[in-house]
Amino acid sequence: MLSINHLSFSYVENLVLENVSFEVKNGEILGILGLNGAGKSTLLNLVAGFLPLAQGTIQFQNAPLSQQSIAMLETHNYFYPHLTAQEYLHIFVGNSQIIDLPTWAEMLDIPLNQEIEDFSTGMKKKLALLSILILDRPVMIFDEPFNGLDLESSFLLKEIILKLKAKGKIILLTSHVLETLTGICNRILWLKKGSVERIFEYESFENIEKILKEDWTKLDTLHHLL
Template sequence: MALIHISNVNKSYKGQTIFENLNFDVEKGKIYGITGPNGSGKSVLFKLMCGFVFPDAGKVVVNGEALWKNKRFPDNFGIIIDRPGYIANQSGFDNLKSLAMIKGNIGDEKIKQTMELVGLQPQAKQKVKNYSLGMKQKLAIAQAIMEDQQTLILDEPFNALDADSVENTRQLIQRFKDEGRTILLTSHNQEDIDLLCNEVYRINKFKLEKVK
């Protein structure tokens, strides 16, 4: 059974068609790259998979359960879509701790380990409002992985990262794949897609077209 099953999905915004009769299956343990020009629907596709938006027709099934108003957010998903909202006057650690308290799955030590893993200093008192774009991106990655989420939906995870941080993030993603996690990502850099992805799809004429 596919981890994520998208069947005959139509989606439009303000009269503009985004997807038409879209069918797509995601298998566990692979890295999928989603490509396409700006505005083609990459973020919308990810939002459909996460239950942030619903199809106009068709269905999205995750782990055998259809996403709808009574089952919105899949379990065990780590997500970067758009830029996460943070409490500007708090430190990065305090922001992540507030998020971790929602489920209560991890403690302070795991948060600190994850921050160090992505290249942030957990003891730093710097407020998030004073973070650089690259630091905010690392914080976004940290929140997506800190609870060992088994499915990662990463929309432009390399955005604003310097070369060393890009390499570190690539290694992390590859490690997660080796551990059996499932990852879907977008990137404006074709090299990221070529190096990491088992399968690559391009959004073309309101559908997904396999290119690798």
Template sequence: MLKIENLSLSYDGKKTILEGLCLDAKEGSLHGLVGGNGSGKTSLFNCLYGTVVFQQGTILLNGSPLKRDAIAYLETENFFYPKITGKEYLNLFAHVNPGFDFRGWNELFVLPLNRLTDTYSSGMKKKLAFLGIMSFDRPVMILDEPFNGVDMETVQIMKVILDKLRHAGKIILITSHILESLTSICDSISYLSGKNIVFTYNRSDYDKIQEAVFGLDNAGTKARVARLLQS
């Protein structure tokens, strides 16, 4: 069990990003996080990974403080050493898990591993980074916008992989700006807004998410759009 309790984060003691946030995620579960730009999704992931220091709260994995070596983190933006090939990049991870079959997995992703990563598209870089963090085989996976820039076929392949990893007992946290990309795979989805989680719905209640997020403002938005189109 991954348990986040009363988590608060502010930068320079002034701008509060997260305040009193709580979240539970069980082993063998895939938990989605949605929210607007600047809502704190990436900041939450950085707290989990230890990239930033939060001021209050606890993050526990099975009752003990969560450590970085229990996490595989796929960041939104993927950076690579200049003038390194895809094969050379993956060879760096081979030292961590020599038994990981990069060649076999790449039969799914079809990356040109002998080419420099500088020549890769954003989607190809995302696939390469995803292969790297998969090889860690760690109990917690946090994936920040993993489907951004990736073609539709690869999105489906990634979803199949994540489903298998969930059934293997991984705890997976995943963000997306596209709600539909999460409802098809997640066991539960939380909405982050106003520095905290506003609600969490399980799969059986996903039909309520759209109304909960957009219901109050949707009528006003439609009316305003109609007026602007007529002007």
């Protein structure tokens, strides 16, 4: 189990997260929903260990979460220039034999011998996805993973995430598309202005849009304008 307890974080004097607490069980997908600036990326970066933990605790299996237990697919990925896809992936493979690179590359339409700087946005996303699959960590974070993917690749990614869930992985998933989260998650956390506003259980997913609209005051302005 992944346990986030009383997590708060500030950039200088700007409070971004305040007293965030939740748990994710093994084999569970938790969606994280929130407007821009709600603190989603900061939360994920704290869990991934990319930001220093100033207040609160992050535990996995009743011990402090180690970066060796996490793999994260970021929204935007950096690649060294002039590397081929195969050279990039071998950074992650090391001595591991847990994954069949040629078969995965063929399925994902990744040309292993081509330089990454010539890849499209979707190809780069799939390459980054394959790199975290190679790591095979128990906690997996997907930050806007469907951005830049075509329909076929989006369907394939959804199936991959469900397979990871079936293997007992703990998965955190963000998306700006509500239907993406309701179609794949066990629960959805609503992050509002840095705090957990509510956690929706699967049985209440059909009410999420209505609840969000009730909270969105800009709709009142829109009704007056139109």
